[in-house]
Amino acid sequence: MKNRLFVALLLAGVLALPAFAQQTSSTTSQDQTATQPATTDQSATSAAPQSATGKEPLQPETREGFWGKLNPFARKKYVQKQTAPIRDRVNELDELTAGNTKMIKDVDSRAQEGIKMASAKATEADQHAIDAGNKANMAQQTATQANTRLSTVEQVVGNIDQYKATNQTEIRFKPGQTALSQNAKSALDEMATPLKDQRGYIIEVQGFSSGHGQTAIQTSQKMADSVVRYLVLNHEIPVYRIYVVGMGNAPTATDDQSKTKRTSGGRVEISLLKNDLEQLASTSTTPAPQSQDQQAPPK
Numbered sequence: 340m341k342n343r344l345f346v347a348l349l350l351a352g353v354l355a356l357p358a359f360a361q362q363t364s365s366t367t368s369q370d371q372t373a374t375q376p377a378t379t380d381q382s383a384t385s386a387a388p389q390s391a392t393g394k395e396p397l398q399p400e401t402r403e404g405f406w407g408k409l410n411p412f413a414r415k416k417y418v419q420k421q422t423a424p425i426r427d428r429v430n431e432l433d434e435l436t437a438g439n440t441k442m443i444k445d446v447d448s449r450a451q452e453g454i455k456m457a458s459a460k461a462t463e464a465d466q467h468a469i470d471a472g473n474k475a476n477m478a479q480q481t482a483t484q485a486n487t488r489l490s491t492v493e494q495v496v497g498n499i500d501q502y503k504a505t506n507q508t509e510i511r512f513k514p515g516q517t518a519l520s521q522n523a524k525s526a527l528d529e530m531a532t533p534l535k536d537q538r539g540y541i542i543e544v545q546g547f548s549s550g551h552g553q554t555a556i557q558t559s560q561k562m563a564d565s566v567v568r569y570l571v572l573n574h575e576i577p578v579y580r581i582y583v584v585g586m587g588n589a590p591t592a593t594d595d596q597s598k599t600k601r602t603s604g605g606r607v608e609i610s611l612l613k614n615d616l617e618q619l620a621s622t623s624t625t626p627a628p629q630s631q632d633q634q635a636p637p638k
Contacts, residue, residue, distance in 0.1 A: 502541060502612035506530055510566060512605035514549070517561040519569055527566065530611060531574040542570065542581045543610040550588055560585030562607050 508530050510523040519527075534540060546563030548555045563583045570576040 502614050504610050505613050506611040508609045510562075510607040510609065512562050512607070514604055516605070517558070517565050519565055523566075524569065524573075527569055527609070528574075530609065531570055531576060534574070534576065534611075540580065540611060540613045542576065543608075543612060544581060544583045545608045545610075546583075546585045546605075547589065547608070548585075548587060548605045552587075556585050556587035558605065559587050559607075562605050566607050566609060 508526050510519070510526060512520075512523075544563045544566050546559030546561075546566075548558035548562065550558065560583070563585055567578075567581050567583055570581065571578055
């Protein structure tokens with residue numbers, strides 16, 4: 340009976356010893372933590388590096404306890420109590436990492452969007468620059484053409500009264516006749532047909548007749564009048580563009596330019612004189628170059 344009681348007491352002591360050791364180590368660590376000076380905590384806090392969560396790092400337990408670092412009889416609650424701060428810090432770090440990842444993604448997304456917008460703006464600015472360059476080239480070309488046209492106009496205005504002989508036709512008459520022959524009409528048609536709707540020309544008609552004095556002048560005037568009448572009636576040449584002179588038997592210059600000769604028979608010399616007014620009209624009707632916007636077909 341005594342032996343059984345002794346064995347029971349010994350077994351109860353063995354089972355109570357781990358719990359007592361665990362409680363003793365916990366109480367000792369708590370007392371040691373509570374009895375540390377405030378200055379030591381402040382200096383440790385100021386010296387300790389800041390963690391990612393903004394909290395102080397976990398301090399390892401300095402006292403080993405009754406069983407040392409490893410308690411073979413540690414209970415589940417004891418283990419949970421020791422690992423709870425670590426789990427909390429791990430959860431906080433996970434949340435912080437997730438938040439940082441989301442923030443990085445947002446910043447990257449905004450950066451990519453900003454880069455795309457900047458690229459689009461740069462492309463649009465380049466297109467505007469190209470359009471401005473094209474318009475500047477067109478303006479320069481138009482200004483050059485206007486300057487050229489102005490120079491042409493100035494030259495034409497300066498030479499407006501300067502007529503140059505471009506064509507000359509001679510009509511022969513039989514002695515004593517002033518009517519036009521068929522060959523004479525054909526020659527006048529060939530000269531007057533291209534003059535339709537033209538400007539800047541005059542026709543000089545000079546009549547020459549053999550004989551002497553006033554009789555020769557009248558005869559030459561009648562021959563010249565027949566030419567003028569044909570041009571006005573058949574080709575609608577304005578009268579103000581025709582200058583008629585009856586020269587009679589006036590001497591005319593020869594090819595030698597040093598000798599003159601008298602007219603034998605009747606003849607009429609028709610000279611077509613032109614200035615640069617027709618050239619100015621053709622220059623002014625030249626279409627101006629269209630701009631790039633005008634050339635583009637409507638969409």
